[in-house]
Amino acid sequence: MNLNATLGAQFVVFFVLALFTMKFIWPPLMNALDERAKKIADGLAAADRGRAEMAAAEKRVQAELAGARDEGQRRIGEADKRAAGIIDDAKKTASDEAARIIAAAKADAEQQVNKAREELRGQVATLAVKGAEQILKREVDAAAHAGLLNQLKTEL
Template sequence: MDLISPASGLIIWQLLIFLAVLFILGKFAWKPILNALNERESSIEEALLSAEKAKEEMKQLQASNEQLLAEARKERETMLKEATSAANKIKDTAREEGEKERKRMVEDASLEIESQKKAALADVKQQVAALSVQIAEKILRENLQGETAQKSYIDKLVNDLNEN
């Protein structure tokens, strides 16, 4: 039974050694371990706070991004409307200028036609005058003998002119 029940001296020595180990552990091991645990706990809390702060910032950034996107869409729509309006104005201006150019060309062509018509009439008048001169020349060349021959020849020429 000696093995089962320890002697009182052994218990005292074991108690003294236990207290010494407890004191040494308390002095040198537990304080650094507790300090490390406290530091770890505080760093975890700081990380959680940082994560929460980052989450809030992300929400704000997301809201800001959505607002910027909405503004960009509005600006794009405005720019598209302005571009469409400008394109329509350019088309209208080009159409008006084309119409003015067409009218000017028609007027120029009309003036040219009128000018050519006058030139043609002048040419016709000149040809008529030349023909008249040729007729008169033929009459004078023919040296008509007698008044009756002259009258008959003049009547013949007048009939020819009336037929033409």
């Protein structure tokens, strides 16, 4: 065999195989590699978007937590104010009630003092009549001298 013919035949087979590969095998292989690269790029972009969304969500969560803390502090402040108001109202009510009870007790004591005075006046009038009876050695008629006795009661 001729070496040149063999090399020529191998050269032709190589070029036919290279043309066949470039025409039928290379395009689908490049498309598959391009699709794979595109999927990888899309995945990386999605991961970046996910990280960005996660960071934004974290910021929203922090903002919501800060808002909730502020709202809680505000409500605690309102509750403290309301509690102080209730305590002040209770103190005022207790003070008013104490003043009312003291006034009622004073009125009751005054009434009892007046009742005791009236009883004492009656007893003094009776004693005065008995004393006058003793002095005059005769009985004084209480019914006949009622006006005089009433005048004596009011003077005492």
